[in-house]
Amino acid sequence: MAVFDHLGITIDDLARSVAQFHPVLEALGFSRQDADGSVAWQRDGEPELILFPARETDTGPHEHGRVGWQHLAFAVDSPAEVDHLHSIALGAGWSAVREPKKYPRFTDRYYASFVEDDNGIRLEFMYNPPRTTVAS
Template identity: 75%
Template sequence: MPVFDHLGISVDDLPRATAQFDPILQALGFQRHDADGSVSWDRDGETEFILYPARDAGTGPHQHGRVGWQHLAFAVDSRDEVDRFHRLALAAGWSAVRDPKEYPRFTDRYYASFVEDDNGIRIEFMYNPPRAAE
């Protein structure tokens, strides 16, 4: 059973946010489902990611570091995948917060990038392989 069942995010412009999230989530193996008033993606019918229009239009964008959303990290299988997802996000209209690089303050193997969408939603693509057996 997954630890998270679903994650819902409110956005100012649902069609724009859908266009930004769709290529990333599909590349991660999620299937898209359009509904009246929301768009969702799931993987294997389990973990679901849902976008909803904000109840009050024009209340965004979210500001990183304020109370609320911080970021969501997607674990990928290699440094090349971090680079690929970073390029995919930029092509979909995300802004680079931090280009792919090593983060030795986390571990000596941690490699990641950070991007942010028009709503101030920040995501990370990260690769942190297990330490080799000594």
């Protein structure tokens, strides 16, 4: 059984956030389910991601680096997929925080990009294949 079941994210404007999240999550293979007062995406074997509108107005956006949300990283199969998802996100209205590039400070194989929406929600698309072992 998975330890994480779902991730709920509070956003300012549900319709606007759905327009930003849907193209990205669809490209990652998630299916969308609309409910009364929320929208969710799920992929087999993965935790559900749910957007909820804020109960109070003018409480955002979240500021990166403050207590609370840091970012959500999506592991993908190639640097080309990082580039593709980054492009989809920008086309859906996300802002580039960091363009796709290598991050040798993490590992010599780490390639990632970071995007942020107008709620201050930050996503990372990352490729970090396992280190290959050399047979002796």
